[in-house]
Amino acid sequence: MYLLGTYPTLTRAKCRKKDERMKLSWIIFALLLLMCGSLGSLLLTPEPTVVIIEGEAPVAAGHGMPHPQIGTMLVGGDSEQRYAPIRPATWIFAVCMICFFTALLALGSLKAGRFSKLNWFLLVGLCVQLFAMVGMLLSYESFIGDAAPRLYAGFPAPTAWMLYALWPAPLLFVVFYVVAFDRWTFRPEDESAFKEILQRRARTLATPEERI
Amino acid sequence: MDSRQITILVCVALYMLMCIGVGVWAMRRTKSSKDFFVAGRNLGVLVAGLAIFSSQLSGFGFVGGPGLVYRMGLSSFWLIVCASIGHCLTFYLVAKRLRLIAELRDSVSLPDTVAARYNSETSRFLTAIAILLGVMGYLATQILAMATVLRSIVPKIEFVDHINNSLFAIAKWVSETLHLPIVVQESGLEIYVVFSVAVLVFYCVTGGIIASVYTDLVQGAVMVVAAILVFVAAASAATANLDGSGFTAMSTVIMEDDREAIGPWGTLGVMGCMSWLFVFAMGAMGQPHIITKMMMYRNVRDARSILVVSLTGFTLAALLWISIGMVMRALVLSGSHPELETPDSAAAQFLQHYTHPLLAGIVFAGLFAAIMSTADGFLNIGAAAIVHDIPKALRGGPLKNELFWARTATVVIALVAALIALYSGEKLVALLGAFGWGTFAAALVPAVAIGLNWKRATATAVNVTIIVSLLISIGLKFAPNIWPDFAIPWGIDGGAISLLVSLTLFFGISLCSKPPKIDADIEAVMDL
Numbered sequence: 001m002y003l004l005g006t007y008p009t010l011t012r013a014k015c016r017k018k019d020e021r022m023k024l025s026w027i028i029f030a031l032l033l034l035m036c037g038s039l040g041s042l043l044l045t046p047e048p049t050v051v052i053i054e055g056e057a058p059v060a061a062g063h064g065m066p067h068p069q070i071g072t073m074l075v076g077g078d079s080e081q082r083y084a085p086i087r088p089a090t091w092i093f094a095v096c097m098i099c100f101f102t103a104l105l106a107l108g109s110l111k112a113g114r115f116s117k118l119n120w121f122l123l124v125g126l127c128v129q130l131f132a133m134v135g136m137l138l139s140y141e142s143f144i145g146d147a148a149p150r151l152y153a154g155f156p157a158p159t160a161w162m163l164y165a166l167w168p169a170p171l172l173f174v175v176f177y178v179v180a181f182d183r184w185t186f187r188p189e190d191e192s193a194f195k196e197i198l199q200r201r202a203r204t205l206a207t208p209e210e211r212i
Numbered sequence: 213m214d215s216r217q218i219t220i221l222v223c224v225a226l227y228m229l230m231c232i233g234v235g236v237w238a239m240r241r242t243k244s245s246k247d248f249f250v251a252g253r254n255l256g257v258l259v260a261g262l263a264i265f266s267s268q269l270s271g272f273g274f275v276g277g278p279g280l281v282y283r284m285g286l287s288s289f290w291l292i293v294c295a296s297i298g299h300c301l302t303f304y305l306v307a308k309r310l311r312l313i314a315e316l317r318d319s320v321s322l323p324d325t326v327a328a329r330y331n332s333e334t335s336r337f338l339t340a341i342a343i344l345l346g347v348m349g350y351l352a353t354q355i356l357a358m359a360t361v362l363r364s365i366v367p368k369i370e371f372v373d374h375i376n377n378s379l380f381a382i383a384k385w386v387s388e389t390l391h392l393p394i395v396v397q398e399s400g401l402e403i404y405v406v407f408s409v410a411v412l413v414f415y416c417v418t419g420g421i422i423a424s425v426y427t428d429l430v431q432g433a434v435m436v437v438a439a440i441l442v443f444v445a446a447a448s449a450a451t452a453n454l455d456g457s458g459f460t461a462m463s464t465v466i467m468e469d470d471r472e473a474i475g476p477w478g479t480l481g482v483m484g485c486m487s488w489l490f491v492f493a494m495g496a497m498g499q500p501h502i503i504t505k506m507m508m509y510r511n512v513r514d515a516r517s518i519l520v521v522s523l524t525g526f527t528l529a530a531l532l533w534i535s536i537g538m539v540m541r542a543l544v545l546s547g548s549h550p551e552l553e554t555p556d557s558a559a560a561q562f563l564q565h566y567t568h569p570l571l572a573g574i575v576f577a578g579l580f581a582a583i584m585s586t587a588d589g590f591l592n593i594g595a596a597a598i599v600h601d602i603p604k605a606l607r608g609g610p611l612k613n614e615l616f617w618a619r620t621a622t623v624v625i626a627l628v629a630a631l632i633a634l635y636s637g638e639k640l641v642a643l644l645g646a647f648g649w650g651t652f653a654a655a656l657v658p659a660v661a662i663g664l665n666w667k668r669a670t671a672t673a674v675n676v677t678i679i680v681s682l683l684i685s686i687g688l689k690f691a692p693n694i695w696p697d698f699a700i701p702w703g704i705d706g707g708a709i710s711l712l713v714s715l716t717l718f719f720g721i722s723l724c725s726k727p728p729k730i731d732a733d734i735e736a737v738m739d740l
Contacts, residue, residue: 162476
């Protein structure tokens with residue numbers, strides 16, 4: 001039970017004992033700064049340009065160019081030309097982003113500032129997500145130099161990594177949420193504690209000062 | 213009018229009648245402002261789950277999404293891929309604590325919860341203003357989309373044109389008489405806007421959020437069924453018209469033309485896609501029309517089932533987005549289909565040429581479902597901001613007879629949004645359009661998603677991040693008007709920049725400030 005006496009005293013005492021939220025918030029802040037750094041460096045990196053129509057001004061080739069025959073479509077163009085200048089910043093941003101997502105999930109699953117033994121699952125989830133992201137990036141780098149890419153379940157390898165590994169990877173967190181809900185996210189004792197908080201609030205509101 | 217048009221019109225008409233029926237049914241269940249705004253916090257798993265996913269997948273998912281795949285290749289797949297981690301973030305960080313605080317403080321809106329958490333009326337006011345601005349922008353574009361789609365399926369009849377001209381004349385007279393700051397120009401959409409808004413307002417005014425979520429239930433189901441059928445039809449169309457079968461045939465054609473288009477980043481490139489993953493995965497936690505529904509479910513324990521229902525529904529409905537976009541790009545590239553006039557016509561062209569009329573009817577009903585399920589959520593939170601949050605922030609208490617004023621505000625918001633959609637001109641629509649997904653994400657994710665889980669978060673940090681994120685969003689939107697050559701390089705999304713700056717400021721300011729004083733009951737709930 002969290003609530004024995006007046007709830008503020010007790011919860012604060014528990015938080016002082018071992019509050020992982022502070023540690024985690026510094027980790028999250030550091031990840032955000034790294035992501036800002038990598039994004040900032042990208043904003044300062046000039047995009048390559050190509051001339052599409054003879055005699056006209058060159059256009060940026062880093063994020064899609066007009067299709068030469070079909071006006072309503074875009075093309076990506078030269079893979080190497082648009083990936084090589086931003087490769088390091090992309091890797092930093094991608095890895096930090098996955099870590100950032102998992103750190104936020106950890107922040108959301110803390111209880112009174114503490115981790116449970118069940119939270120090892122978050123680490124497994126982080127590893128699986130990182131594996132999928134790194135696999136996709138490495139596969140894309142092979143795809144750039146591959147003259148005749150094979151298709152896996154209807155898509156080239158890096159796209160297959162995205163669709164069949166990165167997309168479903170967070171399902172581990174879904175499974176954890178569903179399976180461990182009663183054992184960690186909202187336990188029977190949490191429900192009792194919440195009912196007590198509700199009762200205390202109702203009693204407080206019933207006092208004349210609060211009504212005023 | 214051929215049999216195909218009749219079938220489509222019948223499907224859409226049946227769907228609209230269903231919405232009106234639900235509105236009448238829900239009216240009897242709406243007895244207080246709590247019923248009107250948060251459905252008495254009594255929603256079951258299926259209703260809440262489908263309402264959450266259908267609010268997330270607006271008309272954009274049915275029209276804009278396939279259009280993006282046709283135009284950009286696989287880039288926009290990231291808006292779907294992000295949903296799995298986005299749902300996890302939303303449920304881990306928001307679902308439980310938002311629901312508990314809503315019950316504890318009897319909150320009927322998101323700004324109520326923000327005010328309770330930070331003990332700050334300024335935070336409530338800024339949250340309500342951010343929501344209201346976003347509501348106007350989103351609602352205007354949803355109404356415009358509904359009217360445009362309706363016009364495309366209703367055959368040209370002289371009688372309809374005559375009514376349209378009369379409505380235009382009335383609008384012009386009202387504008388001139390009242391000296392309204394709008395320029396009334398003929399758009400040809402008046403009657404379609406009036407009809408769409410009439411149905412929407414009817415069920416939202418009579419039944420409030422109860423009507424909204426129960427229509428969402430049907431809307432969600434229609435979207436899922438339509439998407440599965442379209443997915444099968446798209447694979448069959450590829451097999452029939454291209455060399456090879458299904459998605460392998462589509463991929464081969466697209467790769468032969470441009471291998472980047474079928475790669476994981478599509479034509480947008482790696483950082484454009486990464487920024488979309490960031491802003492769309494995180495952004496769901498800041499969309500008021502989505503997370504407000506997390507204050508409405510009956511039992512906290514239902515959250516785990518709602519997560520499964522919502523994520524499954526979203527994933528299945530997204531099949532339509534993927535399949536239509538890919539098959540149309542492949543068919544046009546292979547010469548099996550003529551070039552589209554606009555990318556957004558990809559869905560309509562596919563339905564017209566490659567599906568059974570009944571399926572086209574179901575998909576069009578699904579399209580209206582997608583648009584209306586988003587619009588009704590916005591109408592409700594907009595009404596809450598006007599009659600509940602702003603008065604509470606400014607006068608210290610809500611209006612008397614809140615239910616009556618909530619219904620009145622719903623009508624007024626719908627009318628203003630309709631006028632904005634029809635006559636505000638490009639600049640205002642662009643300004644309000646800036647308050648889209650990314651702006652909501654940057655303004656509200658720190659305050660709600662982080663703040664409910666981190667006791668060091670301060671009211672000052674919330675207020676600064678809301679103001680800064682709104683300024684960055686407006687600045688990025690209007691920078692090209694001042695510097696014509698301005699463009700964010702590498703396709704990086706402006707919303708991602710805004711969100712990243714806002715989160716960093718939020719953590720930075722909070723960590724540098726004195727720990728805030730949180731109300732004892734809220735602090736206890738944050739520890740659960």
